[in-house]
Amino acid sequence: MLTLYIHPLASFCHKVLISLYESELAFEARTVDFADPGSAAAHVERWPLGKIPVLHDSETGRVIPETSIIIEYLQTRHPEHFHFLPDDAGQQLDTRLWDRFYDLHVSVPMQKIVTDRIRPADAADPYGVAEAHEALETAYGMIEGQLSGKTWAVGEDFNLADCAAFSALFFASVVHPIGDERPALRSYLDRLLQRPSVARVIDEARPFFRFFPYKEALPERFREKTE
Template sequence: MSLTLYLHPLASFCHKVLIALYENDTPFTQKIVDLGDPQSALQVTGRWPVGKIPVLEDTARNRIVPETSIIIEYLDRYYPGPVPLLPEEPEAALDTRLWDRFFDQYVQVPMQKIVIDRIRPPGAADPHGVAEARDILRTAYGMIEGQMAGRDWAVGGDFSLADCAAAPGLFFAAVVEPFPADHPNLAAYFERLLARPSVARALAEARPYFDMFPYRDAMPARFLAQ
């Protein structure tokens, strides 16, 4: 087995890549990294000094592949399966990359800002930054509501890279900043994502670690049930 993914099971960006791997039943090995432990963190920093997870190692092709979107495109090109995650048609591919970046930058990033602020040391909280992050999420929710009108998946008719990005971001964002009641398209899209077997598997593997999530007290009971 040539593929190894260095990850943490609670990290939403790691879930994004896991979903892509599970969509195509791609064989790989998981190695859990504790970035708070310097020895464990070396598994990542020794391969990608920026120290961000996940990182994919492909011994068959002698490649280290960082950054979630690049990892998924790499898998789509060199380890394709029955579910193409990036359309061949150029315009559709551009739209897919656009919505992939959208979910990363305007859902996952502000969600993480809110989460991390809760565990800052006393006196180091950033209420203004958190308020800005909540505003970004609410704007993103409105844009997703419009995008999802009359469609099942983020771009076109098929599950794609964009949906791999959407699922973990929306899962944790919905906990820290619940969806508005008047966004039925967003809510329905979220339920379709949760029902997708690849997404359900990634979340099931994360569940034992939910006690580490700073907003664990706000998680709906259905997400905590085994």
């Protein structure tokens, strides 16, 4: 009934996969191979922007893009499985805020740093990369303050913001290390890594880590299994 179009190395796909593994909702994951013209063309027909992940619900016939919208859609359709937005209106706003924060202010600068490494030398953007590092430094400081006294991103319950947080922080912490001066953030990332849903996402991504442009900077516990 539910088909999720993904690539196992794509951090935004990890966000939705974590929510699905947490909920134990049945679905089929299909990898989009952008190097295969047929696979790429089929996905562009599905969603002309060509971005992943994209969810197809065969029961309703709907194609749902964008990670946060996919998760909210699944909560609306399957409330018995999905509960990633709190019932309290104030906590909902906080959850949506930090969900967007991790997507826009951690994932986006992280991706700028990563993609610049694979650009041709004459198209490199050192100024943009320096800005991205500065943005991550600012974001880390804000997250450190936000996490004070909390187990998860906005309180004691794992929710949408935590799904976004892992997908952003895992690769961001590789290209821009968190540092010992942010113990709350470091502990939070460790808690995320211990989550069974997150461990499953990492295991599925392991065969693809060798394609990550900063693979030499991945923690040893991940690199050892990819080399």
